[in-house]
Amino acid sequence: MSSSKQIIAHSFKLLLISVTNLEKVTPLKEKISIFSEKIMDRPEALKILEEMTQSESLLRHARTVELVMEALGAAVGEDPAPYALTGLLHDADYEMYPDQHPKIIVQKLEELGEKEIAHAIAGHYTKWEVPRLTMMDKCIVAADELTGFIVACALIRPTKIEGMKVKSVTKKLKTATFAAKVDREEVYKGAELIGWELSDLISFIIDVLQDHKVELELT
Numbered sequence: 001m002s003s004s005k006q007i008i009a010h011s012f013k014l015l016l017i018s019v020t021n022l023e024k025v026t027p028l029k030e031k032i033s034i035f036s037e038k039i040m041d042r043p044e045a046l047k048i049l050e051e052m053t054q055s056e057s058l059l060r061h062a063r064t065v066e067l068v069m070e071a072l073g074a075a076v077g078e079d080p081a082p083y084a085l086t087g088l089l090h091d092a093d094y095e096m097y098p099d100q101h102p103k104i105i106v107q108k109l110e111e112l113g114e115k116e117i118a119h120a121i122a123g124h125y126t127k128w129e130v131p132r133l134t135m136m137d138k139c140i141v142a143a144d145e146l147t148g149f150i151v152a153c154a155l156i157r158p159t160k161i162e163g164m165k166v167k168s169v170t171k172k173l174k175t176a177t178f179a180a181k182v183d184r185e186e187v188y189k190g191a192e193l194i195g196w197e198l199s200d201l202i203s204f205i206i207d208v209l210q211d212h213k214v215e216l217e218l219t
């Protein structure tokens, strides 16, 4: 055998040994995680949401926050996919486990390896005082209450989201009796967290909802 053929044969033998050892010592799951991190797809996330949620208004809230989060992710220059999933799932356990929310959905996502999304959802529940470390952690706080509030504003208008002005939303925010469950402090804090003017955030959310007004039945 020529020396070059010997080198090739030797290299091939070494490769076989290392692959054989890898098979022996590395479980399949760990091998996959070396090459590709698990990222939940939307159908999987939607299945989790629909298993725990029947209410039409909660499903619309999930969809609206998903759309706003997806747009925010793109606006801040990050991958919008995990942002969208965070929005879609942030209240997934609220209807079935109101006393434990968001513990159940956070645990489920952690078990599935979706730690970044789980952390953002844990952080959106202010009572836990989880630090908002990532931009996505901050965006879900900025998107959640304010999106719900703007939808509430739209639902009482004859033309719904069409023609809605920022000023009408800011005025209603100052009316404590309107959508009283929406925590105003959290709305103001959300915009501050992401470093946006509140009026810019309101305008951004109105635009997203207007882009999807037919699907969201806001027309």
Ligand SMILES: [Fe+2]
Residues within 6 Å of the ligand: 061, 065, 090, 091, 144, 145
């Ligand atoms: Fe929410």
